[in-house]
Amino acid sequence: MAATRPATHLAEDRTLDDVRARLARSTHPERLRPIGMHAIVQGGDVLGHLPDLVRAYARPGSVVVLTDASSMERHGRDLKADIVALLAPFGARVVTLGTPGAEVHADLATVAHARRALAGAGCVVSVGSGTICDIGKAATQAVPIDGSPAEDGAADGSLPAGSMDGTSSAMDIPYLVIQTACSVNAFTDDMAVLLVRGAKRTLPSRWPDALVIDLGVVAGAPDVLNQAGVGELTSVFTGPADQLLASEVGLDPGYDEAVVGLFRDDAERLREVASGIARRDGASLAWLCDRMTRSGLALGVAGRTAPISGAEHAISHLLDMAAIRTGSPTGYHGAQVGVAAVVVAALWQDLLERFDPVRLLDQAPEERVARARIDQVFGRFDPSGETAEECWRLYGHKLRAWVAAGPARERLIDAWPAVRARIESLLAEPAWVVGTLRAAGAPTTFSDLGADPVTARWAVANAHLLRDRFGVLDLADLAGRWTDADVDRVLARAAAAGGGL
Ligand SMILES: [Zn+2]
Incomplete structure (x- = not known):
């Protein structure tokens, strides 16, 4: 399974090690689910790690960049164009959800649309904020989301049912996430917040395989997002x-x-x-x-x-x-x-x-x-x-x-x-x-x-x-x-x- 191949050549991943060490102190370790992410790369200038990550995790098939229609900049340059250029050796193509000025909602219809557009991909790279990240999770997981409840079924004391064993399925499309703003904690868990029958629901999904947090990208986000x-x-x-x-x-x-x-x-x-x-x-x-990142991981391990x-x-x-x-x-x-x-x-x-x-x-x-x-x-x-x-x-x-x-x-x-x-x-x-x-x-x-x-x-x-x-x-x-x-x-x-x- 490609998604478990270690990316040992990448920057040392202290966050995941530190989080695992802290979780080892849990008084109820049996309740915690393993972290299904393999790499979190954060730094001032780490976008260049992306081709290595694609090489480490992609399966045969096209590399697809999933994004929305909003413009994004890094150090005054067009971020999406730079990412596509970085991934040109893989023949990357772009799938854009929504149109300029129109809000993309993470609803079941949008997920189904994204799923069709990403079918057959060997690797998906999402470039966007929490909504795009969550749509990407739901659209790349092996088993389609059906809108049945996840965590919200836990009031009787049981932990959520379903495919929530804390690891990604071998059949999930390898999924890498470029975090473009520090607005929400969606990037490091295996759940997706989706609109189901008009109600916001958190549904079980899959972990991203890797997350890239380039602080130049985050600094280039609209202030209102990082303030959020x-x-x-x-x-x-x-x-x-x-x-x-x-x-x-x-x-x-x-x-x-x-x-x-x-x-x-x-x-x-x-x-x-x-x-x-x-x-x-x-x-x-x-x-x-x-x-x-740590808050997202906390939710992922809690399920x-x-x-x-x-x-x-x-x-x-x-x-x-x-x-x-x-x-x-x-x-x-x-x-x-x-x-x-x-x-x-x-x-x-x-x-x-x-x-x-x-x-x-x-x-x-x-x-x-x-x-x-x-x-x-x-x-x-x-x-x-x-x-x-x-x-x-x-x-x-x-x-x-x-x-x-x-x-x-x-x-x-x-x-x-x-x-x-x-x-x-x-x-x-x-x-x-x-x-x-x-x-x-x-x-x-x-x-x-x-x-x-x-x-x-x-x-x-x-x-x-x-x-x-x-x-x-x-x-x-x-x-x-x-x-x-x-x-x-x-x-x-x-x-x-x-x-x-
Ligand atoms: Zn939140």
Whole structure:
């Protein structure tokens, strides 16, 4: 299998070695999946490694560059033209998704189109941001993606099913990724975020074989993308707290400090790095890329995005879903995540100040009532009911798991002070998140993102109804602490810190 051939002649890959050493400290190593990537090459001028990587991993067949229609520059030169020139000895051809000015959505139709265009390739090289990377993963994997749930099927405590053994299939097309911006952490895991029946879903896919992070390429990206990367990483101050909470209420099997530590240890450096991102400072971009790489690897070995994708991600997903249904452009994922992280940090503060753990035993809503609420919430943008049906499929699973986990919740009442302290140790204050976003020049409010306040409030109030991932929004809701007045109070708290609507 070509994809496992070692590329020993390439630059020493300290990131993968260091990550593996850190994961060896896991208290539950049996739950972790092996890293299926073979090389991560990051440096100031490493694009020239690409032909060696193609030689190491390609199978017989054409070399295809997969990209979108946006223009990209490296040191003032046309990046895509330079890549095609580098790959000219392999007779590389280009497949371009979308047209200039038109957004490419990672939906099943686009993946199917890419799959047809890449059929028979001996190697695919994606050149682009997270969306192109994810489409490339899904389009090059041996087994076509069918839209069935992956991690989102895990509320019963099981790890995801499917072809998720942590290695790429021998039949996957060899896949190399050129990261063109440090905007999201899609580049180093084996999942693809795709739009399924109008809902954002994270589906099992395949690992890239190799990743090239040329800091000259990243520095040439539009500032707004790398600033969005700072927003994406503010989720390390909210997402892990959601996963720890889910674990403590018996709805997540896998909180692992070794996994979370890959991106959370020393994450407070993000604040000083953020100001460097605004100046395109090389060392700051290098830190941001490395941290982003590690966060992606953490999700890959966990087999799910739960360690870093909590309420802040669900809010961003709802903004995207509303935009796509209404034909509006979607915002940058990381920028939205950063704005949402301020609100979620405010919610945690608000909840932890006043939460009586006895309310963990509040009666859960009847399924009929919960279903009617989801129909109403998602009917707003999708009168066909398709999206509500998709969301209920997973939310209903979460509700039943919550009811079934009553004994875990009873135990948590006594343990609450200690669990609360652990949760607090993972969080950041909303004003700190705002300060970090501002240092990078990233948006801090929904209006900065161009989101209208009604849609933004809708996303904040209802993001937990999207999927079966449990988190702080669910706790607030199921403990009677997420009424309209509560939503307004939390948004006001976020606004006082410089975020919110
Ligand atoms: Zn993200």
